[in-house]
Amino acid sequence: MDHLLELLADHDDASVLAGGTDLMVEVNLHGRRPGTVIPVGGLEEMREWNHRPRSNSVTIGAALPYSDMERGPLAELLPALAQAARTVGSPQIRAAGTIGGNLGTCSPAGDILPVLAALDATIHVLHRDHSRDIRFADFMTGVKRNCLTPGEVVHSVTVPLTRGWQGYAKVGTRNAMVISTASACLVHDAEEGHVALALGAVAPTIVRAVKAEAWLSRQVDLRGTFRVSPETAHEFGLRAASETSPITDHRSTAEYRRHAVSVLARRLLERSAS
Ligand SMILES: Cc1cc2nc3c(=O)[nH]c(=O)nc-3n(C[C@H](O)[C@H](O)[C@H](O)COP(=O)(O)OP(=O)(O)OC[C@H]3O[C@@H](n4cnc5c(N)ncnc54)[C@H](O)[C@@H]3O)c2cc1C
Structure with missing residues (x-):
């Protein structure tokens, strides 16, 4: 060294x-x-x-x-x-x-x-x-x-290390051997009662969707296990996507990236809820 x-x-x-x-x-x-x-x-x-x-x-x-x-x-x-x-x-x-x-x-x-x-x-x-x-x-x-x-x-x-569910998901132009056109990681901290959401390939740097995270904390008690309604999960995805600034390039359009990342955020939140 x-x-x-x-x-x-x-x-x-x-x-x-x-x-x-x-x-x-x-x-x-x-x-x-x-x-x-x-x-x-x-x-x-x-x-x-x-x-x-x-x-x-x-x-x-x-x-x-x-x-x-x-x-x-x-x-x-x-x-x-x-x-x-x-x-x-x-x-x-x-x-x-x-x-x-x-x-x-x-x-x-x-x-x-x-x-x-x-x-x-x-x-x-x-x-x-x-x-x-x-x-x-x-x-x-x-x-x-x-x-x-x-x-x-x-x-x-x-x-x-946090106690709680965590997961990663990405979208690309095919199912394997692919660079992300949009990606998301969600980490639930069951002790702190917080969900962290980070989004990739939708801005010049990785985006932490801090406004969507704070909004979710006001809607749902995130300590321990929790449940979310389909409407809350959908709204969470839309709010997260609104914090991104994607571009159109050879891999995808900005519009598709924004849509894809909202779906990824929604699905990860639904998976984290029991
Ligand atoms: C066919 C193919 C498919 C790929 N698919 C993906 C994919 O699906 N997802 C993905 O994220 N990436 C993908 N990549 C990109 C690449 O594999 C990753 O970014 C990988 O993490 C690079 O790691 P490496 O060790 O090979 O880095 P290297 O090629 O050795 O280095 C990359 C850069 O980082 C610097 N560097 C390396 N180590 C350090 C260090 N310890 N400190 C400071 N600087 C350092 C190097 O100087 C260089 O500038 C793909 C690449 C190829 C060729």
Whole structure:
């Protein structure tokens, strides 16, 4: 790790290489020419995850591949993360691709990012001369932009564990191997009596539908298990969609994205209610 941080600090032109599933596409198809490429996949401490019962949280190494999140004990602790990981690309992409790479690219369609937004994740960033803990809401600053500065690397991500249902869903132009045209992650915190909803691919950054979240809290007592009427779930979806600012591009129209994300929000809320 020290060697990595020395190399990054000494090479302004350096790019970190994790799974390479974004970086090599940039190199092969989009003319990116990183001067120095520094692989991190071999750094064991960046490929580990740890459950921290005292703080009731999980810390996930930036270079942990999606295939390690899809099932097993980590998937049981964080079902929304597992669901999102299962939707990424193909088995080959999931064996190589990582959270650190999703955060490094910071595409609004990145599947892990709405999960990190809904869980209010903290991103641990290291530099040879300093370290920073950054809330996800402050980390992503625009389309394929983040607040990392030269010499910094994402070391790991910490997410709190909450009691309550959580889930992720996405819409694309086909059922598998597809980049999202709209996505959503909903996390119910049964102790706090709150539902967090994060939306992907419908704005330059991931959107937390804070107005819809607050509206729902006024309509329904969200402590413990709860029920919602079809009308409330429908209204929640519409309100969430109204907080987005989607664009029309080669994948979809703005109108369809807004509609799709309202349906995703409604369905996730209905699934979270018992
Ligand atoms: C065929 C195909 C299908 C895909 N399908 C999906 C999909 O369904 N959903 C989805 O979200 N993505 C998808 N992707 C994109 C990609 O797989 C993901 O974004 C993945 O998370 C990238 O991780 P990686 O480890 O391969 O990153 P890399 O390609 O190694 O790196 C990507 C960027 O992040 C930087 N980086 C990597 N690690 C770190 C770190 N620790 N700290 C700071 N910067 C870092 C790199 O320098 C680079 O700029 C797909 C890609 C392909 C080729």
